[in-house]
Amino acid sequence: xxxxxxxxxxxxxxxxxxxxxxxxxxxxxxxxxxxxxxxxxxxxxxxxxxxxxxxxxxxxxxxxxxxxxxxxxxxxxxxxxxxxxxxxxxxxxxxxxxxxxxxxxxxxxxxxxxxxxxxxxxxxxxxxxxxxxxxxxxxxxxxxxxxxxxxxxxxxxxxxxxxxxxxxxxxxxxxxxxxxxxxxxxxxxxxxxxxxxxxxxxxxxxxxxxxxxxxxxxxxxxxxxxxxxxxxxxxxxxxxxxxxxxxxxxxxxxxxxxxxxxxxxxxxxxxxxxxxxx
Numbered sequence: 460x461x462x463x464x465x466x467x468x469x470x471x472x473x474x475x476x477x478x479x480x481x482x483x484x485x486x487x488x489x490x491x492x493x494x495x496x497x498x499x500x501x502x503x504x505x506x507x508x509x510x511x512x513x514x515x516x517x518x519x520x521x522x523x524x525x526x527x528x529x530x531x532x533x534x535x536x537x538x539x540x541x542x543x544x545x546x547x548x549x550x551x552x553x554x555x556x557x558x559x560x561x562x563x564x565x566x567x568x569x570x571x572x573x574x575x576x577x578x579x580x581x582x583x584x585x586x587x588x589x590x591x592x593x594x595x596x597x598x599x600x601x602x603x604x605x606x607x608x609x610x611x612x613x614x615x616x617x618x619x620x621x622x623x624x625x626x627x628x629x630x631x632x633x634x635x636x637x638x639x640x641x642x643x644x645x646x647x648x649x650x651x652x653x654x655x656x657x658x659x660x661x662x663x664x665x666x667x668x669x670x671x672x673x674x675x676x677x678x679x680x681x682x683x684x685x686x687x688x689x690x691x692x693x694x695x696x697x698x699x700x701x702x703x704x705x706x707x708x709x710x711x712x713x714x715x716x717x718x719x720x721x722x723x724x725x726x727x728x729x730x731x732x733x734x735x736x737x
Contacts, residue, residue, distance in 0.1 A: 462510075462547040462549060462550075463484070465550075466484075466486070466549055466550060466553075469550070470486055470487075470553070473486060473487040473488070473489075474486055475487070475688070475689045477502070477689060477692060477693055477696060478696060481504065481696075482504060482505040482506075483502070483503070483504050483505075483692075483696060484502070484503050484505075485500055485501070485502045485503075485688075485689040485692055486500070486501045486503075486549075486553055487499075487500050487688050487689075488500070488501060488553055488556045488557050488560065489557075489560065490557070490560035490561045490563065490564040491561070491564070495560075496563075496564045497521075497523075497560040497563045497564055498521065498560070499519060499520065499521040499524060499556055499560060500519075500520040500521065500684065500688060500689060500692070501517060501518075501519060501520075501552065501553065501556060502517065502518045502520060502689070502692045503515040503516065503517045503518075503549065504516040504517075510545060510546055510547045510548065511545050512545075514540045514548075515548070515549065515552075517536065517552075518692065519532060519533070519556075520682065520683075520684060520691060520692065522683070522685075532556065532559060535555055535559070536552050536555065536556075539551050539552060539555060616644075616647050616648065616651055617637040617638050617639055617644055617647075617648060618637065618638070619635055619636070619637045619648060619651065619652065620635065620636045620637070620734065620737075621633065621634075621635050621734075622634035622635070622636065622730055622733055622734030622737065623730075623733060623734075624730075625726050625729060625730055627719060627722065627726060628715060628717040628719060629715025629716060629717055630712060630713065630714055630715045630717065630719055630723070630726075631712070631713045631715070632710060632711070632712050632723075632726045632727060632729075632730045633710070633711050633730060634708060634709065634710045634711075634730035634731050634733065634734040635652055635658075635708070635709045635710075635711070635734070636706060636707070636708050636709075636734045636735065637706070637707050638705055638706055638707075639668060639670060639705060639706065639707045640670060640705050641670070642670070642679065644707075645668050645670075645707050648707055648709075649666070649707075649709070652664070652709060658711050660713075661711040661712060661713050662686070662712055662713055662714040663684075663685045663686050663687040663690070663710075663711070663712045663714075664683075664685050664709055664710075664711050664712075665682075665683065665684060665685050665687055665690045665691050665694055665709070665710045665712070665727060666682065666683050666685075666691065666694070666707060666708065666709040666710070667680070667681070667682035667683075667691055667694040667695035667698055667707075667708055668680060668681060668682075668706065668707040668708070669695070669698050669699070669703060669704060669705070669706060670704075670705055671704040671705060678704075680695060680698075680699075681695075682694060682695040687712065687723070687727075689724075690710075690723075690724060690727055693724055693727070693728060694708060694710065694727060694728065694731055697728050697731055697732065698731075698735075701732070701735060703735055706735070708731045708734065708735065710727045710730050710731055712726075712727065
């Protein structure tokens with residue numbers, strides 16, 4: 460508790476409580492305060508045995524963080540944990556990540572191509588962007604056949620369903636859902652959605668997916684904030700609570716020029732919950 464209070468005061472607005480009861484937190488880390496070039500979100504779950512017996516469960520979220528970069532950073536965090544067994548390590552982790560971001564900013568690496576930031580103004584502002592609301596057609600046999608079909612090299616595009624939009628103070632939120640059983644299908648669905656000009660022009664397209672791997676009895680899951688800090692992690696957490704399997708949920712937000720504060724997360728989750736229930 461002391462560690463959480465200290466981190467909250469140190470990092471201020473960059474410290475976000477995702478779920479107080481489950482001890483899930485998200486920290487936004489940048490290379491500098493003024494005009495950051497490199498930014499990363501560290502999401503942590505503090506298990507009951509932390510810090511004496513168990514390490515934090517963590518996830519690193521950044522559009523540019525892939526492959527070798529991810530592995531090196533993850534290894535650094537594991538090393539810090541092993542060097543400080545039984546001690547509180549979140550501050551050390553955050554500062555290590557910041558050090559890596561500062562190194563990137565000072566090196567000759569080109570800046571990541573991130574076109575969006577939280578609460579970006581949407582110049583279009585039109586009201587004609589909503590896709591037709593499509594209730595999910597209940598056809599369990601067809602769905603079962605689809606879900607159990609063998610993974611093809613050129614995978615079939617899963618059916619995509621669009622939920623009912625929610626509008627608040629000129630911002631509009633709409634969820635899209637597709638059943639998926641491979642990451643290739645996730646990619647195909649995202650590509651298909653981005654073919655729609657209105658979805659492509661959304662201020663944020665936040666998504667999360669969970670795929671159950673029966674052979675390993677584990678979940679393959681990931682999320683994307685798309686500039687709306689911590690929104691992807693919250694969406695994934697909602698899907699974990701609802702225990703949904705083999706599904707991708709995308710929530711589009713068109714920003715209307717008025718800041719919504721924490722209400723935006725409520726609308727994102729409500730949109731997602733509604734389309735999942737349907």
